[in-house]
Amino acid sequence: MLVIYKIGKVVTGVLFLSLLSIKLVAQTMPGATSCTCNCLKPLFDYLIASHRLFTPATDNMLVSSLVQDATDAGYTVDYTSCAVLNDNINKTFYAVTTEQTAAIYKARIGDCVVSLKSLNGNPVTFDQLASDACSNGTKVTYRAADLIRVSLPVTEGMTLYNVIASNKLFTDPFYTTSNTESSQIVKDTLSQKMVAALQNNYDTATEPNLEQYQVYSFFRFAGVSGIPANATIKTAYLMLYAYPEGFMPPVYTKAHITSAEEMEDPVKIVMPPRQWSNSTTDFGTLQLGGDWGAVNGRPEIHIDSSFENISFDIHNYIQYWQTNENKGLALVAMAPSWNKTPFSYATFCSHKYPDAAKRPRVDITYTGSASSIVAELQVDSCYACTSVSSGICYSAITDTSVNPYLYGLAGNWRPSKAYTYYGARTSAAFGQHTDIRRDGATSNFLYFWGPDNFGKLSPQYNDAVWVWNSESTLFNRKGFELENKDPLGRYNAGLYGYDHTLPIAVIQNSHYRESAFDGFEDYFFEPNLCDTTCSGDRNFDFSLYKAKLDTIQKHTGKYSLRVESGSSAGISAPLVSGENDVFGLTVNTAVSDCGDGSQVLKSVRLNADALLPVFSPISGKQALLSAWVKEAQECHCMSYTGSQVSIVVETPGGNQVFIAKPAGNIIEGWQRVEQVVDIPTSATRISINLQSTGNTAVYFDDVRIHPYNANMKSFVYNPVNLRLVAELDENNYATFYEYDDDGTLIRLKKETERGIKTIKETRSAMLKEQ
Structure with a gap:
């Protein structure tokens, strides 16, 4: 079988250079703050008791992870009532000082610096301190205690x-x-x-x-x-x-x-x-x-x-x-x-x-x-980083002289169609010896490319021998294929995240615009770009709720969306009546300035259909929505009752509302919800709402929607090292990948209806010579 590709040209984008200036603003905060009692006291009680005061910066320990560990250990830390923790919940904690016994201990909580200071200037052993009850809710003092x-x-x-x-x-x-x-x-x-x-x-x-x-x-x-x-x-x-x-x-x-x-x-x-x-x-x-x-x-x-x-x-x-x-x-x-x-x-x-x-x-x-009071906890200062754009952007397009290949303006070619050759092959007659050197060659081979009337190579379409089996229909600005279709009209799609560089979902039997997935992982991965006028939109965009992303509870990865009690978060998308595969391309020419009267290219103008479509399902079909939900309160029950995922389909005759139902047991606090949505032909818009209907906050993660007859697999990566940390199958159940400090895969876990099971674990070590 011989496969040949017909190549199409793709312009992947324009490079701009942005010059930014960074301004650091230090805001000094007094040590007598109620924040120290409400949040920092139980957190530091846990750090002292667990010997984690001197966590190094190399551990990349998130504040949210510490808060969760402290809560699991029985220390109640209400981080939402304290700006120092709430504003830095997704940032790192680490010790600035390393001396176990000294007159002062300092640590960074995100952009804030906190300290434990000796009141009389004498050295104290910080791991042996015991906190007092707060005085009027303003200060936390510590006494030196004997270790038994x-x-x-x-x-x-x-x-x-x-x-x-x-x-x-x-x-x-x-x-x-x-x-x-x-x-x-x-x-x-x-x-x-x-x-x-x-x-x-x-x-x-x-x-x-x-x-x-x-x-x-x-x-x-x-x-x-x-x-x-x-x-x-x-x-x-x-x-x-x-x-x-x-x-x-x-x-x-x-x-x-x-x-x-x-x-x-x-x-x-x-x-x-x-x-x-x-x-x-x-x-x-x-x-x-x-x-x-x-x-x-x-x-x-x-x-x-x-x-x-x-x-x-x-x-x-x-x-x-x-x-x-x-x-x-x-x-x-x-x-x-x-x-x-x-x-x-x-x-x-x-x-x-x-x-x-x-x-x-x-x-x-x-x-x-404990003896007398020897130390006091306080917040020293918090830093705010402000990026101020200089307003200077370099455009390679408008420059006087530019190498188009250097900036990706030319030379970006991607496969357009793949053709397979079907033809007879030569073979020895029955009863004769096989000639393995000559037998099997294609008989009367016809080339796909041949000269036209002007002597230029052009495709010679011959459906009898050259049959196309795949056509690429969409590419993103990085050059990755987003959508293709086969001769039967079946579409396959891929969704990309992390600045359009890593696949976050692959879908069979779906247009690109019909499916969406969001694991809330790459909202902090966006680079600073100058060309914001043509930036690629997210397929699912919860950017309005970026401040609500939480690292304390997560189904996969590092983040989930936290919705407070009585609140909701949602998105809305238009519905289209069919797929538009044709976009307008206008080529404008002009007379050359060289004086020879020749025509040269002046500009190429595209209409709006040339832009990649965002999530906009096709009406008249069924869609399947799936998501994972966890309520903040512990639930010894079969399913949650204080959360709701609703889908609203707008039609000229009124709105149709669908409520996602639990689909499986609660697995380590998380429950999968699922709902089939019938989209009428006359429908104009669809909305997805994530709601907390009870008295506690609710966490949502790994939200996906795709056509009912489609299959989706989605992927979650570590936003720092971009390693694959979870893969969600067609039923939205996760396979977790765990690595050691060297980045070697050591453990594979599978989420099932009976809980999370370890399915593979590998350990290796190097033998040292004696």
Whole structure:
């Protein structure tokens, strides 16, 4: 098969040179500001407790990420009520000073500088400071506190076995005595191991062994009540040691199944829903269920090796037990996914294990009684950068002498049509030897290009042998193909973002103008251009809400659109009756100034149809809208009720309103909504509105719309290094790409209706010579 391309010429743009002057304005802010109490106090309490005060600039730590981490750790930071945080929420935080003990500590919060200053000029150790209550809501003062370290052993614990059926593991009558229903549990308070295991109905023709059981362990520490209620917990790590004998030898000789084998983390640490003790006989008290998410949100344990010892942060639990009932902890297996391994298990030494060094414990560091006030937190200054244009723009078009190829004014050629040659080939007659050197050549080959009557090469169209199979119809200013069609009239399109350089969506069976996608990622990627009169429009344009882009919550990438309670954000687009593939081109000539009377090119004038169309669907079709929604409040429910995505179609007879409906479970706080929209032939305009109808803010992300019979895949990139971080499939479910510090892909995660699953993980290292 021979393919030949007919080439068309594309002018990609004009280069302008803009000269800008930058003016920095420093606004000094007094230290006595209410902002320090409302926002900075809980944020810096978290930074001190988590030893993150001295975060370096190289970490590129966003303020929004710190606020989210602080909130997850139990520190309430209301950044919207504080200008210092709200104005810099999408900027970086880093320490300016590096001395752990000094008279002053300085840090940058975006464009603002904050400081912790010693009141008497003497050095203080900043990681040992404890904040006071705010005085009249204006100042935050700190006292120096003693650092106390304790190790608390497990003094009470049990392993509970709920064995429904077992043909090879739990055959000992101890595990199954009188155990005929799932509600009956066998309790073991003398076991030397703590176990979390789960398997359900694994009985197949290839392995006819029915195993249905759930094993979990409760344990409690002594001495938690001895920590003062006003103490600040700096660190608290649960130390668990792998059980050397394995889970259930000889069937399972390893202590754990790894996260890689399970394709997700196999176990989690949670808080039991009810109070218990070793003497508890009410098995209803010991059953799983109830409120597991009161503290720390069901944290999973990542296990890399079969006999790995675990150090797990339980800072939130210790802090919770200072003022609440101590129910201890539970080691519980995660439910396995049935398309992966059918079981989960992890085994650790219990407090009954003979070797005391391997018994579970929690290592706690907290601050004791504080001395007098030694330091004060304040905002020093904030800087505002203002760009002032000089008004000088260099245009290569209007210059006296210019190389058109240097500035991309000429020489930009792209394929217009692709033709394939269909013709007979020579072959040896039946019964004769094959001549591989000569057989297979095209018989009576006809060239596509041939001389015309003037001796110039021109296409010689011959539909019998040269058949076209693809035509490119649109290109963007960077020269990338936006739309093509095949001989059956089926269109395919591509959407580009990040200054029109990276594909953000590819769509099959759709015109370019019929589809749109916005992940809210590249609104801060725009370069400063001088040629604003002909700038390329966005397919979906939420630029009016750029200030509402948020980095605290996001479905993919780094940003989502935050809509406050009772507010909405939306766009509107015209509807067209059909696709206009023809644009006007007027060539104007003039008599040459050389005096020879020859005609020369004077100008080329285009009409408006030559500009790339923005989102403007074709009426008389069906469209499919999909988006991801998350409400700011925690929802233990099947779907959200305080948010709404509405689509309004305007017709001469009135408006038609469509409300997107939930399409799937809530996955890590995000829920997909979807709606089919019927666009009448008489419709003139379509509007998409993202609304918060409840009492809390709502986040929206990965909004897409395309024809109902089309398929779309969209892509999200890191706006700094432009690495692909997420790919959304035809159903708008994401595949996440995670990289290490060197930029090497190390982990692939897939979003499914059952949650986000790790599907591939890769680690590599270089062996060092001894």
